[in-house]
Amino acid sequence: MSSKHHKIKVGISVGDFNGIGVEIILKALKDKNITDFFTPVIFGSGKLFSYQKNVFKINTTFNYVQSAKEAANGKLNIVNLWKDNVNVDFGTPTEESTKMAIDSLEAATDALMKGEIDVLVTAPINKDEMMKQGFKHAGHTGYFEEKFGKKGLMFLVTEKLKVAVSTHHIPVSEISKNISKQKIKEQVRVLNQSLIEDFCIQKPKIAILGLNPHAGDGGAIGKEEIEIIEPAIKELFNEGILAFGSFPADSFFQPEKYSSFDAVLAMYHDQGLAPFKTLAYEEGVNYTAGLPFIRTSPDHGVAYDIAGKNLADEQSFSEAIFTAIKIFKNRNEYQDLIESRLKPRVLAHDNGIDEDLPEENE
Structure with a gap:
């Protein structure tokens, strides 16, 4: 769908929640006017975000949905993948935090491929821990290449x-x-x-x-x-x-x-x-070029050493969001330009002047 006709839906995967992923997401979305620019759709856990917003003293209200299709404009939407309580242990990767990182990434990617979100921004993951849990790729790039069937x-x-x-x-x-x-x-x-x-x-x-x-x-x-x-x-x-x-x-x-x-x-x-x-x-911003879908991420890792200390800087994550939006708009404008160039035309030779005229049924 063209970016000219709807507010862009930005999907967000949470990464390892024992790192700084949730913190930088909360900080990047804390401005109440942020939803004027795009519709955030976070793939994670309502209880996790409620807990961490209290840790970092960020006053944010969420709209809980069962799928990205239900995301509402003007709200911070969370696709509530995990309804149970989660155990946060800042600075230490756990089986639970790794499992949610995988679930969040897979659900967000599925929504992206179905067109339920327009772009995807991924919070940092722990590649080693994910591979121990059966994730086959040493990073996001290989995962997206396999999912989309194209080299990035x-x-x-x-x-x-x-x-x-x-x-x-x-x-x-x-x-x-x-x-x-x-x-x-x-x-x-x-x-x-x-x-x-x-x-x-x-x-x-x-x-x-x-x-x-x-x-x-x-x-x-x-x-x-x-x-x-x-x-x-x-x-x-x-x-x-x-x-x-x-x-x-x-x-x-x-x-x-x-x-x-x-x-x-x-x-x-x-x-x-x-x-x-x-x-x-x-x-x-880390951008995976060459793929049919748009995915960006901040250019840093999980930063366990500062997790939970309210020290993480959200600027790179914010840049990742707005870079994804800009690329989405640029791609749409490029496709519109290409389609316009490829439209069939007929030439009129009246009075010796050539004019590009649309065909009758165009």
């Missing part, structure tokens, strides 16, 4: 800095085996299309980092740049994608360098995320 790309974004990573949660010793010319080309195509469709950048410029120190130093410190990365860049450029590199990662993240590009593809997790979180920690 981990993409960290702010207004000024956007960084994607080619490999995610794998040991450093495995990185070299998990990059290839074809994989890089496919990822850059996804990145390029996301920048056009989701961020309204007509002709994106994309920087690609080298894998090795000094981008291999001409092959002296590794040959992946010569054999894999730079041939991929050349072929992408020949396709009309403005891909450049490979750039040494140690000197790339200086403002005068990265600001010349619309996005960066790093070769591995920490190569991209370490500088991103240093430069844009509070406002950074």
